[in-house]
Amino acid sequence: MKNDVEIIIRDFxxxxxxxxxxxxxxxxxxxxxxxxxxxxxxxxxxLIYLDDGSANEAGxxxxxxxxxxxxxxxxxxxxxxxxxxxxxxxxxxxIKGLIHTNSDVEFFKPILMNKKYKIxxxxxxxxxxxxxxxxxxxxxxQISLLDNEFNVYAVDNHDFFFPI
Amino acid sequence: MKEFxxxxxxxxxxxxIPSSKVKIDKKTYKNYNRLxxxxxxxxxxxxxxxxxxxxxxVVAGNFLFSIVNKxxxxxxxxxxxxxxxxxxxxxxxxxxxxxxxxxKISNIDNSENEKIIICNFKVKKSNTIExxxxxxxxxxxxxx
Numbered sequence: 001m002k003n004d005v006e007i008i009i010r011d012f013x014x015x016x017x018x019x020x021x022x023x024x025x026x027x028x029x030x031x032x033x034x035x036x037x038x039x040x041x042x043x044x045x046x047l048i049y050l051d052d053g054s055a056n057e058a059g060x061x062x063x064x065x066x067x068x069x070x071x072x073x074x075x076x077x078x079x080x081x082x083x084x085x086x087x088x089x090x091x092x093x094x095i096k097g098l099i100h101t102n103s104d105v106e107f108f109k110p111i112l113m114n115k116k117y118k119i120x121x122x123x124x125x126x127x128x129x130x131x132x133x134x135x136x137x138x139x140x141x142q143i144s145l146l147d148n149e150f151n152v153y154a155v156d157n158h159d160f161f162f163p164i
Numbered sequence: 165m166k167e168f169x170x171x172x173x174x175x176x177x178x179x180x181i182p183s184s185k186v187k188i189d190k191k192t193y194k195n196y197n198r199l200x201x202x203x204x205x206x207x208x209x210x211x212x213x214x215x216x217x218x219x220x221x222v223v224a225g226n227f228l229f230s231i232v233n234k235x236x237x238x239x240x241x242x243x244x245x246x247x248x249x250x251x252x253x254x255x256x257x258x259x260x261x262x263x264x265x266x267x268k269i270s271n272i273d274n275s276e277n278e279k280i281i282i283c284n285f286k287v288k289k290s291n292t293i294e295x296x297x298x299x300x301x302x303x304x305x306x307x308x
Binding site: 034037038041042044046048058059060064066067068069071072075076079082083097098099100101102103104105106107110163 | 192195196199200201203204205206212216222224225226229230231232233234237238242243244246247248249250251252253298
């Protein structure tokens, strides 16, 4: 049973790596309407996210992405990877689901609205851990936001655990 | 900016970040899931979440991350100095939970060219259950 689990985890990891490899660098543009709706939902009235003039007054080139929204961008791509994996990705019944346990996010430059960026995804090796409720594995998706010159704007190290 | 610089220069280790309380409104969370195209059933299906041992659908870490960031940016009033955040999700948050944000400055590192301020934070529900914790790094360059 133990070896079966490790084989399944290894295959799961390999599948994800193959999908990420096919994924390559994805281009994105931040949608200002989506951001405006998001700000409205969480009652964030900060005009630097909504108005270029206000952003300029704050020393910014234009309106920017709320830092709190960055993880929503990165998660969309993680989900794309899972969807590409199809129903077989979680078909083993050994891996019951993925739970986002922590993130380390670093911001290097303000993320301007309506500008083209690229998303780069890398994956850690699965790490076996023992917790109060038994064995689980941790895996980290590192998602970087880059511009066309490959300058890094932000990075999210998005850690999932999956209980066995 | 000068006004802010004088405020940040007054920051001291141990200084408390003004706390904040937020209720995770069910309708708001549903609209958030629609906006971001949530597909993880743990955030959408009560039955699925219960099968994994949770009481109800689990509010996504991303949503909570958004609110933590807002709390910090509202305090510092200058998003440009917000450099890093590490966040760990300890216990689930469910729709209709009310959560409280607490934090303080734990370290200040002054060098010739920059000042780095580290804050620790935690978020609780029902005043006792810690649902999240983490650290935040703010960085101010002397040229700002």
